[in-house]
Amino acid sequence: MDDSAGDTCCQPSSVSVVKDCCTDESCTSHHESIEAVSDSQNTQGLEFRIGGMDCPSCAETIEKSIRKINGVQSVRVNYSTAKLQTKVEDTEISEQIEKQVQKLGFLIESLVSADMQVFNVEGMDCAACAVSIEKHLLKRSDVEQVSVNFSTGKMKIAHQANVNTIIREVEKAGYKAIPVSQGKPSLQPKSFFDGLLLTSLSGLTLLLGFVLSLVDIPSILPTILYAASIILGGYKPAKSAFYAVKSGSLDMNVLMSAAAIGAALIGQWLEGATVVFLFAVGNALQNKSIERTRNSIRGLMDFAPSEAWIKEEGQWVKKAAEEVSVGQIMMVKPGEKIPLDGEVLSGDSSVNQAPITGESLPVDKVPGDPVYAGTVNQNGSLEIKVTKIVKDTAIARIIHLVEEAQEQKSPTQAFVDRFAKVYTPIVFVLAVLIAIVPPLAGWGTWSDWFYKALELLVVACPCALVISTPVAIVSAIGNAARNGILIKGGAFLEIAGALQVIAFDKTGTLTEGNPQVTTILPVEAQEPEILAIALTIEEQSMHPIAKAITEYAKGENAENRVGSAFKAIPGKGAQAHIQGEEYYAGNLRLFQEIGVDVTRIRKKVEELQQQGNSIVIIGSKEKILGVIAVADTIRKATVIALQQLKTVGIEKSVMLTGDNKGTAKQVAASAGVDDYMADLMPEDKVSAIKQLQAGGKVVAMVGDGINDAPALASANLGIAMGGAGTDAAIETADIILMADNLEKLPHTVKLSRKALIIIKQNIWFSLIVKVVALAFIFPGWLTLWIAVLSDTGAALIVIMNSLRLLNTKD
Structure with a gap:
């Protein structure tokens, strides 16, 4: 049977001079998911991580604001991964982008893509030095792009050369280059104004004002304290609201600022101060909770050690993992983590591969076997030949693939986002009409209807609704990755949750794939x-x-x-x-x-x-x-996995094989498959999938991701096995089981179904809270601070409900 590998695509990086890259249409989505890269030599791609976004409307506000900067050709902000990707005419625009995002009230840091390596460069005394280094390095065919920043003394370079080669080339130009370890990015507040100090002071002045209002003192003093509380707590959201309105966006900061200012204008100082304080506390809690889901994948980077023992001239020396090249020999002692992917040269041991494949039991390793970065050597010492540099290891591919997947919207999320874009402006217009029309018609006082309009603005904010889906999807995809399951996007997660029939290839899927004569x-x-x-x-x-x-x-x-x-x-x-x-x-x-x-x-x-x-x-x-x-023999995990699939709601399992009916019958009976189809040509498997889909059934095909490519493509969901050692499997399928067995398939279905249930719970809960709160406005049963509490409270409950997916067990 012929094997066919998945297509590969170059992965352009994000800074300065770009030499060359593929332009095939098949690369397009891949490129966009890594970073925005121009088709022309003059356009650069930049990527940043954003801190402080608590709902998708924040992402939209940032997008609109950045688009107005001269030289920005396109911009995309993804709420789920907290990433900003943009195409610019000049990388100097990077500083303007960072300043604009900070004005909006968010934190921002520049990211280096998986293809880029960072060096500190010493010895530069002017900007011309940076240009000289760039030109010198770009003469090499194995250097794809390079950017040297004189101000920061940093060089970012995409290359296929040895790290030591790059260091020597920079030395030839008269300077010294030192590799920088690329750890997990961490956005930290730059000042108290970005932290909790103002929120705390706002709360204290609010409490003090309330206490003083209960005693017999002039009312002006509590009012001054309430005003101080509004100013202290409302500074950041008001600043963000100003720039949001300037960019033509109506986000939560705009609505809350309008509510607080409006409350003050009609003399409701306590209400205004309470609104500001609750909003600030709610935001802080939301940010902390959402970051937990975003960090669920970034934490995988901590599994791989940053240094390795490398053999050089007969001696063992410790080197940074980034400096190790393919072909070098590393030693890993018992109990140590393996720093890089490689092949065992000498030694016998067992290795815990759970961080990569999710397998519960250690795997025996002998010379010739592959090992992966981040896994733990348990028994004997191993000498390992390095086969992948840091950016290409299995764990690096997992992190990159999962972050790409988290950026893909599911059908439900796309619908909710479209709904919110129409819904929010309509609510804003309704609030204006409610504030103006009834009092003009003589149906009440201006202050009463203005207050009701403010309540409507706060209550109707769709924060809980728009985060109901993305937070659940990010949590589920993160859980799956930590269990050795790669789900390529929210759409595939939703399909997995709706599966009714699963078809399996026989050889290498249900069986060991190691037959004997x-x-x-x-x-x-x-x-x-x-x-x-x-x-x-x-x-x-x-x-x-x-x-x-x-x-x-x-x-x-x-x-x-x-x-x-x-x-x-x-x-x-x-x-x-x-x-x-x-x-x-x-x-x-x-x-x-x-x-x-x-x-x-x-x-x-x-x-x-x-x-x-x-x-x-x-x-x-x-x-x-x-x-x-x-x-061939049935895999040990096959029978258990098929039994568990029944318990999680799969209606039917079918084996598709090119073998004869006798063999197929024997294997099907031993494995516990419900049905089988034998004597199938490759094109017959496609027909079999379509037959199983008759009547609207949702069907998955499980194979090795190479030989069964047509059937994987024809099924509603393609699931490949053995992704840890097969690049082609990752390219081919929608879901990849990193271990070479079916052990994690039931967990995939269970997790997906739980995710669908939680998404539905979140959506219905968000809508019901909004409807009830809106109904309470006109009888006068709602206050502004209860409106804020209902909005932020609903958002927090939705987030906490979604976080349950991070802890879903097998």
């Missing part, structure tokens, strides 16, 4: 002749059955003859020209089609198939030389 049946030739022909044909194939025959034949010292014109016959076998004659290795159908009489062997073949063997017939157009029987 069980029987050789001579017909017109002796065993050595049969194995010689089989070895010559099958060693050209990567199919597990072909590999089993090849290994067995080599173990029996079979003669490897010279063959030519090798050809795979999909779903039937293979052929080759050997010593002037055409020979075939395949199933009964193949030999029937080329006109060979199979009557003599049919009964024995059927017997072997009924025993669970896969049959490979060796012969030519004239005769059958012999029959080779190969059997």
